[in-house]
Amino acid sequence: MGVTAEPDSALHADAARPSRREQILQAAARLFAERGARSVGVDDIGAAVGVTGPAIYRHFTGKDAMLAEMLLRISERLQAGAERVVLAAGDDPRAQLDALVAFQVDFALDNPALITVQDRDLGALSEDDARQVRRLQRRYVEQWVAVLTALDPDATTAACRARAHALFGLINSTPHSAGRLSRPAMRALLVTMATSAATG
Amino acid sequence: MGVTAEPDSALHADAARPSRREQILQAAARLFAERGARSVGVDDIGAAVGVTGPAIYRHFTGKDAMLAEMLLRISERLQAGAERVVLAAGDDPRAQLDALVAFQVDFALDNPALITVQDRDLGALSEDDARQVRRLQRRYVEQWVAVLTALDPDATTAACRARAHALFGLINSTPHSAGRLSRPAMRALLVTMATSAATG
DNA sequence: CCCCGACGTGAACCGTGGTTAACATCCCGG
């Protein structure tokens, strides 16, 4: 399936007044996060934006196409963002780590729904789409691994990869402890814990 | 709809030769973890233990009853285990934390499938069963919160709860970084990182 | 020996939900 090209509408994606297409994607993300993609009906998604179920098919080829586009966008944003902040951090591995941590924490706090969907519903994708998402995710992980390796040259690549996943788990715990803490407090807490965990 | 009483079969649960009922639960746990509860059919579960789909109904009242029993058992094991290890650790909060960390790490390494199912498929339970599971989970979390509060009396309860969830996320990342590291190495890595994250 | 309960099987039933079809509405460019 893959994401349909759609050259023009994809560009002004998050404009001031989001297009109906974007409204749908956003509503779907929220619903998918709450109940799981397979438990959400197209009628539910439609109702969330004020239309009936079949209206969705004016904007997407099908339900799985929505999920695919959603996951591909997330993976792409994460991958590109990580590349950007690492470059901006200069040559110091410690500064690079701080940049990655801050980036991931902000992303998780800004998009708890996307975080939840990404690691729960990847299995609902077609093998083709899943492969593409995994490729992007792998590139994202490898950026963390590179930084962690620079910080601790004695550690094996496998160990650094496991550390990276552990840090993701820590930071992505946000959706589970929802709302109890103010955002700045939560941000500070996660940054501190992740940094401590990473630097031992 | 709650776990059926079943006084005799429940007792010799994990005997040397697991009963057909236990085989089914174990196979279901593995499949649920791989694909998500809603994506695995009763036929799949049956096939995994060498019978046809409807045979399941000789042992369970339905598919959701399996999931409910699975999640209730996990929550119960975690809650009871935490209570046990904290008591065994004596009065020192630091020793209590170490005990909780070791306990959770061992559980996650021993039962990656259960860990995955627990935090992904809770939403698939009936409201009644979900409430019961959440009650047990809350009691488990509160044990961590108590220890974390003892370690850092200035922190608010909300902050300690967020810290506990972050630590769960870190430790439960095991299923994501599957198998690349030997078990002892993975155990040491997770214990070190969790302890660092918890004690800043 | 025979009956009964435990355990399975294949076939059928049926609700749910994704998808398509056929038909309105609205708005804009010619």
Added chain:
DNA sequence: CCGGGATGTTAACCACGGTTCACGTCGGGG
């Protein structure tokens, strides 16, 4: 004013999968 594309709606279609049914087998106790 008219035609057509974008966007929706309702009703129908249809596959999938959980569940039930009617029937077999088998082993152990009266």
